Amino acid sequence: MSRTLSRGVIMAGVPVAVVLAGLWLTGGFAGLLALVAEAQRAAQDQLAGAVRALRGGQPAALAGLLGVAFTYGVLHAVGPGHGKALIGAYGVARRVTLAKLSALALVASLAQAAVAVALVYLGVAALGLSRDAATGLAEGAVPALGNVLIAGLGLWLVWRGWRSLRADHHHHDHHHDHAEEEACGCGHAHAPSVTQVEALSGWRDTVLLVAGIAMRPCSGALFLLILTWQIGIGAAGVSAAFAMGLGVAVVTMAAAALAVWAREGAFAGFGLAGGSFARALPVIEILIGGLIAAVALALLAQGLGA
Numbered sequence: 001m002s003r004t005l006s007r008g009v010i011m012a013g014v015p016v017a018v019v020l021a022g023l024w025l026t027g028g029f030a031g032l033l034a035l036v037a038e039a040q041r042a043a044q045d046q047l048a049g050a051v052r053a054l055r056g057g058q059p060a061a062l063a064g065l066l067g068v069a070f071t072y073g074v075l076h077a078v079g080p081g082h083g084k085a086l087i088g089a090y091g092v093a094r095r096v097t098l099a100k101l102s103a104l105a106l107v108a109s110l111a112q113a114a115v116a117v118a119l120v121y122l123g124v125a126a127l128g129l130s131r132d133a134a135t136g137l138a139e140g141a142v143p144a145l146g147n148v149l150i151a152g153l154g155l156w157l158v159w160r161g162w163r164s165l166r167a168d169h170h171h172h173d174h175h176h177d178h179a180e181e182e183a184c185g186c187g188h189a190h191a192p193s194v195t196q197v198e199a200l201s202g203w204r205d206t207v208l209l210v211a212g213i214a215m216r217p218c219s220g221a222l223f224l225l226i227l228t229w230q231i232g233i234g235a236a237g238v239s240a241a242f243a244m245g246l247g248v249a250v251v252t253m254a255a256a257a258l259a260v261w262a263r264e265g266a267f268a269g270f271g272l273a274g275g276s277f278a279r280a281l282p283v284i285e286i287l288i289g290g291l292i293a294a295v296a297l298a299l300l301a302q303g304l305g306a
Contacts, residue, residue, distance in 0.1 A: 036078045043072040047224060047240075054236055062236055069224070069240035073109075073247020076218055083108060083213045083248065084255035086150060086292070090209055091259030093157055093288035095281060098260045104209060105252040111214035113221060113245030115142070117238055120225040144303050146215025151296035153208035157289025164282035212296075218244060 050065035077084065087108070091101045119142070221241040228237025267280070 033079060036075055040072065040075040040079070043068060043075055044220065047072060047220070051224070051227060051231075051233070051236075054233055055231055062239070065236060065240050066243040069243040070247040072220055073218070073244035074250055075247075076220060076244070077109075077248040077251035082150075082216060083112070083252050086209065086213055087252055088255045088259040089288050089292055090153075090205075091256055092263050093285045093292075094205070095263070096260075098257060101256040101260060102253045104206065105256045106249045108210045108213040109249035109252055110242060110245045111210050112217055112248065113241045115214045116217035116221040116225060116241055119217060120222060120229060121234075124226055124229065140303070143216050144300060146212050147296045147300040147303065149208050149215065150212035151293045151300065153205065153212060154289045154291070154293025154296060156204055156208065157285050158293065159289075161282040161285030161289060164285070218248070220244065 046068045047065070050061065050068050054061040054065055083105075087101065087105050090096070090104075096104075221244050224244075225234075225237045225241055228234055228240070
């Protein structure tokens with residue numbers, strides 16, 4: 001009974017993901033997003049008030065600033081954004097565990113905050129760039145580099161999926177050569193092992209995924225960092241930027257959970273297991289990788305043409 005219930009819960013991930021995606025694409029979340037946008041504007045006003053309170057030396061002002069910054073990060077991440085989409089797509093393409101995918105989402109969100117800090121303190125503080133110039137970098141050259149990295153991740157997934165398909169075909173042919181023998185003793189692996197299939201992808205995936213997300217720093221974090229630097233409370237601004245990153249991470253990790261739920265539900269629903277499961281993964285990886293690369297290149301071309 002419990003096993004049946006567990007399987008049912010896992011398989012429910014597919015319809016839940018389909019319904020949510022359908023609502024998103026058809027504008028079904030328009031009302032909710034409008035409310036979120038209004039709440040985000042209110043949070044911006046609260047951020048300004050928290051900064052004034054901190055500058056005025058009010059008690060618990062820093063805690064108030066961090067709390068508002070965290071809330072702002074959550075609200076900012078609920079709206080349209082590439083981080084959730086990229087983490088979700090990667091979670092579908094690769095059989096990464098929820099714990100590892102969530103860790104990637106957390107690291108990427110904090111790296112996004114770190115990029116904002118670097119832009120302000122290297123660009124504005126160290127190089128003397130104006131606020132507009134720093135914002136221009138954050139909205140122009142830096143996201144363009146991020147799109148290049150994301151496209152690289154997509155192409156890498158396509159290449160690795162294709163390579164896995166070829167390797168599986170070789171193992172399959174080799175297996176037939178020894179079909180009459182229980183153990184051929186040839187020393188070759190006849191199919192990817194479960195451990196190999198479920199292992200977290202290599203460092204290239206991690207670097208490209210984290211860097212691609214991080215290269216689009218939050219405009220709210222940039223504004224807060226510049227403001228707090230200008231009035232002499234830069235350390236509080238840096239802390240608030242990372243609090244925003246944690247808020248973003250909450251939503252991105254939720255997207256990771258949904259991706260893993262949908263992926264495992266799809267495999268359970270189609271009855272893919274063992275060798276069938278291993279052979280299905282490279283195809284999914286190629287399709288998702290191609291989609292990631294195509295979208296990233298389209299955004300890059302759009303940005304360069306603007």
